[in-house]
Amino acid sequence: MKILVAVKRVVDYNVKVRLKPDGSDVDIAGAKMGINPFDENAIEEALRLKERGHVSEVVAVTLGMAACQDVLRHALAMGADRAILVETDVLLQPLGIARLLKAVVEREQPDLIILGKQAIDDDAGQTGQMLAALLGVGQGTFISAVDVHEGEVHVTREVDGGTETLALRLPAVVTADLRLNEPRYVKLPNLMMAKKKPIQTYQAVDFGIDASPHLKQLTVANPPTRKPGIKLDSVQELVEKLRTEKKVIG
Amino acid sequence: MSVLILAEHDGHTLKQATYRAVTAAQHWQLPVHVLVAGHTTAAIAQEAAAIQGVAQVIQVDAAVLAHPLAEDIADLLVRAGGDHTVILAAHTAFGKNVLPRVAALLDVAMLSDVVTIVGPKTYVRPIYAGSIYATVESIDALQVLTIRASSFAAASVSPGNAAPIVMMDVSTTTAHVRWLGQVHNVSERPELASARVVVSGGRSLGSAEKFQVVLAPLAEKLDAALGATRAAVDAGFAPNDIQVGQTGTVVAPELYIAVGISGAVQHTAGMKDSKVIVAINHDADAAIFQVSDYYLVADLFETVPALTEALG
Numbered sequence: 001m002k003i004l005v006a007v008k009r010v011v012d013y014n015v016k017v018r019l020k021p022d023g024s025d026v027d028i029a030g031a032k033m034g035i036n037p038f039d040e041n042a043i044e045e046a047l048r049l050k051e052r053g054h055v056s057e058v059v060a061v062t063l064g065m066a067a068c069q070d071v072l073r074h075a076l077a078m079g080a081d082r083a084i085l086v087e088t089d090v091l092l093q094p095l096g097i098a099r100l101l102k103a104v105v106e107r108e109q110p111d112l113i114i115l116g117k118q119a120i121d122d123d124a125g126q127t128g129q130m131l132a133a134l135l136g137v138g139q140g141t142f143i144s145a146v147d148v149h150e151g152e153v154h155v156t157r158e159v160d161g162g163t164e165t166l167a168l169r170l171p172a173v174v175t176a177d178l179r180l181n182e183p184r185y186v187k188l189p190n191l192m193m194a195k196k197k198p199i200q201t202y203q204a205v206d207f208g209i210d211a212s213p214h215l216k217q218l219t220v221a222n223p224p225t226r227k228p229g230i231k232l233d234s235v236q237e238l239v240e241k242l243r244t245e246k247k248v249i250g
Numbered sequence: 251m252s253v254l255i256l257a258e259h260d261g262h263t264l265k266q267a268t269y270r271a272v273t274a275a276q277h278w279q280l281p282v283h284v285l286v287a288g289h290t291t292a293a294i295a296q297e298a299a300a301i302q303g304v305a306q307v308i309q310v311d312a313a314v315l316a317h318p319l320a321e322d323i324a325d326l327l328v329r330a331g332g333d334h335t336v337i338l339a340a341h342t343a344f345g346k347n348v349l350p351r352v353a354a355l356l357d358v359a360m361l362s363d364v365v366t367i368v369g370p371k372t373y374v375r376p377i378y379a380g381s382i383y384a385t386v387e388s389i390d391a392l393q394v395l396t397i398r399a400s401s402f403a404a405a406s407v408s409p410g411n412a413a414p415i416v417m418m419d420v421s422t423t424t425a426h427v428r429w430l431g432q433v434h435n436v437s438e439r440p441e442l443a444s445a446r447v448v449v450s451g452g453r454s455l456g457s458a459e460k461f462q463v464v465l466a467p468l469a470e471k472l473d474a475a476l477g478a479t480r481a482a483v484d485a486g487f488a489p490n491d492i493q494v495g496q497t498g499t500v501v502a503p504e505l506y507i508a509v510g511i512s513g514a515v516q517h518t519a520g521m522k523d524s525k526v527i528v529a530i531n532h533d534a535d536a537a538i539f540q541v542s543d544y545y546l547v548a549d550l551f552e553t554v555p556a557l558t559e560a561l562g
């Protein structure tokens with residue numbers, strides 16, 4: 001069995017993202033970048049399935065600028081066997097990404113495709129479901145467990161109110177939740193070694209696929225802020241405020 | 251020209267998020283249709299037909315839909331969606347699973363977690379864990395979106411309203427996926443997403459037992475739902491479906507009480523629209539205080555029982 005994992009390069013989750021002065025976009029120049037946290041879970045799970053003997057090859061793929069190579073190096077350092085960069089300077093959105101990933105899937109013919117459940121920059125949470133639709137295969141989103149069976153995988157999904165278990169016939173698309181696993185720590189020697197591994201590069205334009213954006217970002221702004229809080233000295237004072245001032249308790 | 255809403259229900263009644271989606275749908279000033287899919291859905295279809303602002307209910311009833319799969323629901327929406335200008339659902343686990351699939355099948359982009367509908371194709375939605383709000387315009391003729399339920403009021407029920415209910419068949423069902431089972435986390439507390447009061451705890455509670463012993467009596471007194479940070483969930487103190495935040499549930503209750511929570515943006519993304527926020531933390535510099543209306547710099551293990559007591 002072969003697994004394809006899609007990884008995205010995003011602003012590190014600890015960075016406080018700023019706006020450009022004209023409010024047209026966020027200013028991420030110079031911001032610390034890294035692999036989308038959920039995609040790290042996706043790679044980890046693929047590696048664990050390989051270590052359990054279910055998988056012969058783990059291939060990582062990313063779409064974007066040449067600089068996105070660094071997240072592929074990270075995936076290789078974790079233990080991925082191969083890495084593919086689909087290079088483009090064009091702004092990508094989930095539908096375009098899903099279309100390009102479909103082309104990669106057609107070339108690579110993986111049995112299982114793992115994505116993150118959500119990219120922490122656009123917070124869209126769409127690409128996996130879109131890819132499954134375009135491929136005409138089953139989807140298992142927000143998964144916290146996966147097991148390999150004959151010709152299918154069984155996945156546990158995190159849903160409102162509990163969990164759900166599905167059997168997905170292969171090939172299938174699944175999206176990783178944070179609780180799927182604890183990603184391994186990348187050791188420096190592995191990172192050094194990963195720097196030497198080749199990265200297969202395609203130019204997105206050569207795919208002849210329309211991946212142009214359907215959504216135009218008009219402006220960005222900071223969300224409404226709250227007034228600074230009032231420090232209270234006692235529980236009695238708090239009860240009083242909630243009861244008589246805010247009237248939120250009886 | 252109409253708006254199609256994917257209804258969400260638990261097999262007996264509609265989720266409150268669906269009532270909120272109906273309010274969001276009014277922005278287009280087009281007839282609003284609601285798709286109710288499931289098994290033995292007659293009562294639910296009637297419930298939907300009585301919501302103010304609903305012009306038609308499309309009911310799909312089949313045993314195979316008792317545990318709806320994204321593949322089948324997406325196909326139903328595509329079939330029902332023919333002359334609709336907008337396909338809309340709440341941004342819940344159910345909506346998030348289905349709508350991107352629908353958008354891709356219909357070859358259009360999708361907007362997730364919309365907090366404001368500015369114009370017929372223009373929306374505000376949070377990005378970067380809610381630290382930025384982007385205004386986005388779609389170029390597609392058909393709009394597919396999920397809305398953040400807590401940003402819209404619930405539509406009211408008018409017993410006089412009885413929108414026509416039309417039946418739709420299930421044509422084929424997916425051969426790719428089989429439903430195997432589910433686990434429901436049983437709780438005596440109200441549903442997190444729609445509770446009027448939420449009491450949330452962090453890693454500092456220390457154990458699953460203390461999480462309950464300390465927080466449950468307060469939640470009970472306030473008829474509140476329990477919530478948790480990801481750190482508390484990861485530590486096994488609370489079930490994952492009560493995680494509040496960027497990657498959990500977004501809530502905006504009348505009153506949110508944050509107990510021993512540091513206030514990471516990933517957490518505040520999911521609660522900072524609450525009407526009144528109270529924080530209890532023994533660190534005078536805790537970030538959570540910046541989004542709170544009132545805060546106590548105090549030890550939670552003394553303060554929470556005292557607060558429970560003071561509520562009488």
Ligand SMILES: Cc1cc2nc3c(=O)[nH]c(=O)nc-3n(C[C@H](O)[C@H](O)[C@H](O)COP(=O)(O)OP(=O)(O)OC[C@H]3O[C@@H](n4cnc5c(N)ncnc54)[C@H](O)[C@@H]3O)c2cc1C
Pocket residue numbers: 013037038120451452453454478479480481482493494495496497498499509510511512513514515516517520530531532533536548549550551
């Ligand atoms: C991709 C990603 C997604 C994430 N999504 C979410 C999400 O959806 N929701 C979420 O919550 N987090 C999320 N996180 C995690 C988030 O970044 C924080 O790590 C988490 O919210 C911290 O939880 P906490 O406040 O319980 O723990 P801590 O940050 O450890 O804070 C504990 C707090 O308790 C206080 N305290 C300790 N003891 C006491 C006491 N006796 N009395 C009073 N106060 C006390 C401390 O002063 C401290 O402020 C995400 C992280 C990542 C990387």
Ligand SMILES: Nc1ncnc2c1ncn2[C@@H]1O[C@H](COP(=O)(O)O)[C@@H](O)[C@H]1O
Pocket residue numbers: 006007008009036038039061062063064092094097114115116117118119120122123124125126127128
């Ligand atoms: N540019 C990209 N390259 C590769 N994978 C991506 C890219 N963008 C998104 N993905 C995948 O799609 C998932 C969900 O992203 P999103 O739909 O944008 O929230 C991510 O976690 C990745 O696995």
